[in-house]
Amino acid sequence: MGKPVAMTGNIAVANAMRQINPDVCAAYPITPSTEVMQQFASFVADGKVDTELVTAESEHSAMSACIGAAAAGGRVMTATSANGLALMWEMLYIASGNRLPIVMTVVNRALSAPINIHGDHSDGMGARDSGWIQIYSENAQEAYDNLIQAVVIGQHRDVRLPVMVGMDGFIISHSIENLELLSDQEVKDFIGEYLPLYPLLNIKQPVTYGPLDLQDYYSEHKRQQAEAMKLAKPVILKVAQDFAALSGRKYGFFETYRLDDAEMAILTLGSSAGTARFVIDRAREQGVKVGLIKLRVFRPFPMKELQAALGHLKALAVMDRCDSFGAAGGPVFSEVRSALYDLSPHPAVVNYIYGLGGRDLGIAHIEQVIRDLQEIRQTGCIRELLTYLTVRE
Amino acid sequence: MATLKELSKREELLAGGHRLCAGCGASIVVRQILLAAGRNVVVSCATGCLEVSTSIYPYTSWRVPFIHSAFENSAATVCGVEAMYQSLKRRGKLPVDEEIKFIAFGGDGGTYDIGLQSLSGGLERGHDFLYVCYDNGAYMNTGIQRSSSTPLGADTTTSPVGKVIPGKQQYRKDLTDIVEAHHIPYLAQASPHNWKDLTHKVEKALSIKGPKFLNVIAPCHRGWRAGVNQTIELARLAVETCFWPLYEVEDGKLTINYKPREKKPIIEWIKLQGRFSHLLKPENEHILRRLQEGIDAKWESLLRREGEK
Amino acid sequence: MQEITEVRWHGRGGQGTVTAAKIFAETAMSEGKYVQAFPEYGPERMGAPLRAYNRISTKPLSLHCQVTNPKIVAVVDATLLGSVDVAEGTAEDAIFVINTPDDPKKVRETYRIPHGSIFTVDATRIALETLGKPIPNTPILGALARVTDTISKEHLIEDTRVNLSKKFSPEIVQKNIEAITRAYEEVRGE
Structure with missing residues (x-):
């Protein structure tokens, strides 16, 4: 120790x-x-x-x-x-x-x-x-x-x-x-x-x-x-x-949390993963089957490993703390979504761009993401592929 | 100080077969410097003619360790190499009896312009290295664009002689003066036609600890539009006209190393070079006059400063 | 959420507010707790209003969002009371510790703090009398040790001794401890 x-x-x-x-x-x-x-x-x-x-x-x-x-x-x-x-x-x-x-x-x-x-x-x-x-x-x-x-x-x-x-x-x-x-x-x-x-x-x-x-x-x-x-x-x-x-501290390309039996998940990297974990615990208490993937290694990108970890999900929210202007979505989203393309069936994947310039990502924001995932899970429809979270519009 | 006989017996550290132009001033400068420096040197080089023509993979002309990283950072790169040397030496990871010198090369583009900050930083921090600017007065590697070292009136591809504007409108930057303001232990101007002066300056510089600077004129017959066989003559005339005074500043003391018996008018140098041919026309006489005035003023100030000491 | 205690500090640049939040966290850590201390950064210069935060918990902390509903609010500079809503986001059971010569009742009436328990301590005067400088952060910590169960006076004194001894002479360390002790004694409730 x-x-x-x-x-x-x-x-x-x-x-x-x-x-x-x-x-x-x-x-x-x-x-x-x-x-x-x-x-x-x-x-x-x-x-x-x-x-x-x-x-x-x-x-x-x-x-x-x-x-x-x-x-x-x-x-x-x-x-x-x-x-x-x-x-x-x-x-x-x-x-x-x-x-x-x-x-x-x-x-x-x-x-x-x-x-x-x-x-x-x-x-x-x-x-x-x-x-x-x-x-x-x-x-x-x-x-x-x-x-x-x-x-x-x-x-x-x-x-x-x-x-x-x-x-x-x-x-x-x-x-x-x-x-x-x-x-x-x-x-x-x-x-x-x-x-x-x-x-x-x-x-x-x-x-x-x-x-x-x-x-x-x-x-x-x-x-x-x-x-x-x-x-x-x-x-x-x-x-x-x-x-x-x-x-005694374990690391890999990414860390999963309550993902094995999850139907929905949030994928994020950096400090927001901690807040997400907290919110996921609360959602789990309500019986919502949601889990977390915290990406640690972005380069080299663990494509195969992510396919294996995420394939069982119905819906996935990828969180980007960065925009890629004019692209399909944030950089993490584009790569994760591409990684899942080979799977059949593959989870519905949506993107949230959040926290630009230090804008706080609070508990309520992540709760909103989970609600959106539940809707996708239930309806099978994606209403918004890309959502700017934590932004006044 | 090595004699010509001794220098001639030393191993050439820049191998022939490189792709610099026949008659290139830069390679002559580098060969003289390496002959004076000897084998125990590490060289860094800015992007430019010298670099692209001497290290085309899988070949290299450099018989000493050589690093090129980018255009604007020959100084910062060599500072990193030197810092590692100091660290490993202190930690006992290098042979105790082996002393290595560090030389950074850059053209005027990589030194006067884009690399000025990196040079200034390295000089101010006091790294133990010699920076050599081979000054051919324009961006020759990319096709003769004006640099801040290009002389007043010169015709380059970005300061062309047009119907309205007759060539470069500004005086050249006095980089040697800028370097002097860093109060480094040794700096000098030199020319390859005077091998003795140049090699002695290299030997002296490398015997001193701390940052040193050499500004060496390196005629480029393509950019200057002169004969392939005129490189040394052009260098000599640059000095005889006092366009390129040979002087050094050692611990703040200025010495003019060569004073022409009879200072030649700048036209003697100008008339050999196509880049200045328009200055021979009567309507451009005022530019020629301004050029001469600038040269005279600098020469006078050098004489005055030498006398003051 | 119950197992996490969140603290919000209001102060001005140069009063040691950020340092106070840091010492608060370190003291809680020495009591075996999990801690966070983080200031809100902007272009603050000396004298400008600033905030700092703590999270203290008996379990590992993973939240990395802002503190929006603090249980404890420490006001290091009472001149902020008129311009900053120190009660923002607080609940009925909030604890306010305010550096002011006034009593809690007057503070509540003057600044219309709607709920919670208000405690006041004249930390600036205590700092002037003990340290000879108007740096009210250590006395405020003494008051917090008294009115909250998040940190104890004994650990605070011990931690202050260890921390300050790295930089300051034994006399200055002793004066800081005196400031803590006096504030601990002098803090007033409603």
Whole structure:
């Protein structure tokens, strides 16, 4: 059993970074992730880590320095949010294309304009095709646990991909909750020694990173990247298994709650899963057969596993804390619905876009979703495929 | 300081067979710099002619570790490499007796313009690296578009000589001055025609800890519309006309490394280059005059500043 | 819902309201409870009205929505009473703890708080007399320990001692404990 503490998501993550003690961190402050690097900088200043801290002049340079550092041959971490992640955009693809296992906390926040500092998933979801593994966290405990696992997943020889670990801005990043930390030694043993692959700093064997890759090779390199994402799946599960042995806390691609005998379910990711669980308990007391799927790993997307978990449902509500303007619905909806297409029969799937810019998702909102699902269950008709929840219209 | 004989015996670290143009100034600059630097360097390079022509997968001309990540971040990338070096060295994960130097290359587009912030950040943070700008005065890689280093009056594809506007309307940015405002331990301007000056500056820069900067003129005969065999001559004339003064600032002390016995008028340099041919017309004489005035003012200020010390 | 106690704090930037919510949660945690403490963030600067919240429970907490129906309302700055509806969302059995020199009856009449139990404590004066600074957050915590069963005085004092000792001298720690104890004694009900 770990030590019980009360801390915010940001401070929990900073402590994970202290225990990981990466070789290099390069970062630039942005609300609501600022506190992560701020706390980490004081760990550096107090000698609690001996990480080389690069206080870059922008997120673009922060990710560029992360890329240089990772190619040089060591463990690299950073943190950002929203517009900071957007400014890194170009470099996200370069990090994954060069197969550099950088680990980044993304304290999820709405993108401008209009400017808004609060939690939604627009930033992370926008980066869903950047070649990074994406893990979302429900609370501070998960943000901490996921970050430690991310290090081991990314550095695995079959994977060698960067990993971003999300938690909801303010709702989790600035909220104090109970959690358990592993001991420093446990974390050190769990992540192991970093074994560099083709390090730039081996001057006896010079390598070239980032060459011009034309029509004759580019496609093969992209194909290898796709393969690495595929190979990440068993690695994610194995790392979760090892982590459970260490901490007692179980993780997978997703978590199900009261789903086995459910006829209806809500699929969500991030902090809203906790509120949904609470409401589902109350609905169950009324005899409503509703369950929950909390998606943890969005990239690689667990398509087959979701098919197996959701096939028995009659109706499913997919919750997106992000819009994909002009698309069939939110990004999670589009992918989940596509995953279920092969099943016959398949559940009726509806989409709710909610909580943009930190708009509260309350108990009553989720109760409304459950009522809608019950109607679909009874009538077999979908009235609204996409509903903007928590919005005045 | 290495002699020409010693340099000539050293291994070429930028292998031949790359796809830079015959007569390219950039490759001459890079070869001289690597000869002076030796094997224990890691190089980063901004997107540009130098990068795309020397590292076409599955080939590479670089016999030293090399990283290209993007256009605007050669400095930030090398800073990351250097940070990892400092960290691993401190943690005892690298050979104790092995000292590595770090060099970032960028063209004027990647340095004066899109990469200026990244360069400034790296200089301010005090990373131990040498930044080399090979300045050919335009975005040559993408087809000769104007940069903030393009001289006044030059004809480029985005500052074309039209019926109304005769080429670039602005003076070039003085990047070396901007870098100097960072108060780094060493910075200099150099030219490949004066190999001795250039290689000595590289050796000196790499012997100093902290951020260093070299701005090196790198004539591009395609962009400048001159002869393939005129690269070195164009570099020489840039210095003889004081368009490109050779000077260095070491710990704040400015030294002019070369003073032409007789400062040539800028027209001597202009008339060899097609990009300036319209300036020879009488109606554009005022542009030529402005160009000369700008050069004179900078040269005078250098002389004054050197005298003050 | 009964097993979760929700708290809403009203204060102004710079009065230690967010810190008070944090200490409240930490104290409850040291009593073996599950806790949440979260401020409402905006562009608040010093002096601007702000809110902070707690959830305290004997069982693990999974709710991550806002607190809309608090059982306990702590008003750290009485000047907010005229402009902020501190009773918003509260039920008949709510507990109000207000920093003011006035007695509860006068507060109820002046600000028309329709229900609940009102407790008042002159936390600013206690802070000035003990700490020498108008930071009323620690005395308010002392009052809360008295009028709610969510945290105990003993745990509050112990937690304050542990927390403040990391940053402050023993004299300052002692003064804070004195502020808690005095507020615990001086808080008045209707």
